[in-house]
Amino acid sequence: MSDMNQQMTAKYKNNFLKEIEEQAEMGDWVKMCMQCGVCSGSCPTNFHSGWDHPPQELFMLIRAGKRDEVLNSNSMWNCVSCYNCYVRCPRKIPITHIMHGIAEYAYRIGRAPKSQPTLHLSQTFWNNATKTGRVNEVKLTQTLYFKDGIASGIKKAMAMQDVALGLVKAKRLNPLEAVGISHKCKDIKGIHAMLDKARELEAKRKGRTA
Amino acid sequence: MAKKEYAFYPGCSSQKGASASNYLVSVNSMNKILDVKMTEIPDWNCCGASISYAESGELPRLAMNARNFALSEQYLPGQDIVATCAACWLGSRESKERLEHNNVLLADTNTALKEAGLNLKVIPEVRHMVEVLIEDLGYAELARHVKKPLDGMKIAGYVGCQTNRPFGISGESYENPMYLDKLIETVGAEATKYDQKVTCCGGALAFSEPDKAQAQIKDIIEAAYDSGAEMLVTPCPLCQANTEVYQGQINKKYGTKFQMPVLYYSQLMTLAYGGSAKDAGLDGQVIRARKMEEFAAK
Numbered sequence: 001m002s003d004m005n006q007q008m009t010a011k012y013k014n015n016f017l018k019e020i021e022e023q024a025e026m027g028d029w030v031k032m033c034m035q036c037g038v039c040s041g042s043c044p045t046n047f048h049s050g051w052d053h054p055p056q057e058l059f060m061l062i063r064a065g066k067r068d069e070v071l072n073s074n075s076m077w078n079c080v081s082c083y084n085c086y087v088r089c090p091r092k093i094p095i096t097h098i099m100h101g102i103a104e105y106a107y108r109i110g111r112a113p114k115s116q117p118t119l120h121l122s123q124t125f126w127n128n129a130t131k132t133g134r135v136n137e138v139k140l141t142q143t144l145y146f147k148d149g150i151a152s153g154i155k156k157a158m159a160m161q162d163v164a165l166g167l168v169k170a171k172r173l174n175p176l177e178a179v180g181i182s183h184k185c186k187d188i189k190g191i192h193a194m195l196d197k198a199r200e201l202e203a204k205r206k207g208r209t210a
Numbered sequence: 211m212a213k214k215e216y217a218f219y220p221g222c223s224s225q226k227g228a229s230a231s232n233y234l235v236s237v238n239s240m241n242k243i244l245d246v247k248m249t250e251i252p253d254w255n256c257c258g259a260s261i262s263y264a265e266s267g268e269l270p271r272l273a274m275n276a277r278n279f280a281l282s283e284q285y286l287p288g289q290d291i292v293a294t295c296a297a298c299w300l301g302s303r304e305s306k307e308r309l310e311h312n313n314v315l316l317a318d319t320n321t322a323l324k325e326a327g328l329n330l331k332v333i334p335e336v337r338h339m340v341e342v343l344i345e346d347l348g349y350a351e352l353a354r355h356v357k358k359p360l361d362g363m364k365i366a367g368y369v370g371c372q373t374n375r376p377f378g379i380s381g382e383s384y385e386n387p388m389y390l391d392k393l394i395e396t397v398g399a400e401a402t403k404y405d406q407k408v409t410c411c412g413g414a415l416a417f418s419e420p421d422k423a424q425a426q427i428k429d430i431i432e433a434a435y436d437s438g439a440e441m442l443v444t445p446c447p448l449c450q451a452n453t454e455v456y457q458g459q460i461n462k463k464y465g466t467k468f469q470m471p472v473l474y475y476s477q478l479m480t481l482a483y484g485g486s487a488k489d490a491g492l493d494g495q496v497i498r499a500r501k502m503e504e505f506a507a508k
């Protein structure tokens with residue numbers, strides 16, 4: 001168990017609902033759920049296999065204090081951010097944000113599933129975008145393909161060759177970005193200082209010592 | 211009446227050589243004809259999109275969006291911010307809403323912004339390009355500039371998610387928004403009726419969960435074909451890319467024969483306003499829109 005996980009377990013003892021309310025983005029809405037299941041019926045990913053728990057089930061598990069089951073769940077990581085659950089919820093619960101919030105919290109305290117592809121995408125995207133202030137699409141794609149090593153990366157890149165070539169031909173993928181010739185912000189230094197401060201303030205407000 | 215001017219937030223994908231560069235080309239052409247003046251926010255940065263949620267946390271993401279607000283207010287005071295990208299629009303609007311409703315977050319955001327030499331007092335309105343077209347200009351004005359109606363063309367308006375939910379275009383329903391169909395009809399084409407108009411394309415998960423996302427994309431394209439559409443039109447760069455560039459892979463996987471061009475509303479309008487294929491960014495299609503190329507050459 002990670003230090004942060006132990007720290008939070010000690011802080012909240014058996015009150016997992018309170019932990020989610022205070023630690024997860026929009027977590028204070030969880031207790032508003034009345035278990036109607038409209039969110040699950042509205043989710044486009046629900047038509048595929050691989051879900052541990054639909055949203056309303058996660059919310060009930062939180063109230064029941066099933067900490068391990070919730071934090072280890074893969075459900076939050078399946079969210080496509082389509083906001084269908086969000087607009088259809090009769091209680092107007094911001095479900096999309098709560099799913100993101102629980103996922104972020106699980107990751108932050110070292111409880112996210114190992115090798116979760118969407119977690120890896122989230123990390124890669126944010127780090128890519130904040131490095132220079134703007135996304136470098138070529139490096140983003142490369143990092144995503146080569147996450148499991150060179151051999152697997154080449155295989156994936158080959159499988160996606162047609163897609164990439166089509167985009168290059170249409171001038172919508174610039175190979176020069178691979179060597180760092182790309183769009184960037186001028187005040188990269190200011191952006192990095194701003195983000196360091198924002199991270200520091202958020203950790204402080206949530207009582208997390210990194 | 212003095213003409214309204216806007217602070218433009220083009221977003222990462224619209225930049226030269228990026229995945230939606232042809233969107234920007236067509237928006238520029240369209241705006242020139244409609245006499246809409248947009249000035250790029252100096253040194254704007256990425257909004258973080260939805261997918262950054264796990265790594266970014268809340269405050270760093272708000273700070274990124276707040277930096278754009280502060281720059282916009284500093285250099286283009288009083289102007290509405292206009293985003294062409296659905297994710298930029300959503301990320302900015304969501305940040306605006308949270309900062310305006312939570313003083314703690316606003317104070318912390320300003321402490322962070324100080325590190326970049328900025329300060330946020332007023333948060334500008336954040337609008338999508340489509341809102342400017344519909345609300346500030348209106349369908350009648352948009353129709354007035356049509357020189358070459360797209361007569362006889364059958365187009366499926368693919369609204370997708372993030373220009374539709376959770377904010378959406380004012381006065382439209384989440385389940386069956388009509389604005390895109392109306393834009394299609396404004397330029398003289400026929401908007402076909404199909405049941406996947408607001409289905410998700412998989413969004414960023416097209417990268418991390420390609421099989422699941424492609425299953426969703428397949429349903430959208432299939433329904434568009436079934437409705438008799440010759441092409442898809444969308445207001446979102448990620449919808450455009452996802453529904454266009456994976457058709458080849460879907461064909462391999464499912465044995466389908468998809469070859470449906472996917473355009474932006476701004477490309478349709480540029481062409482109907484008499485613009486050339488180049489003005490409309492048609493050279494940026496991965497699946498060539500041959501019918502549109504022929505139309506532009508006429």
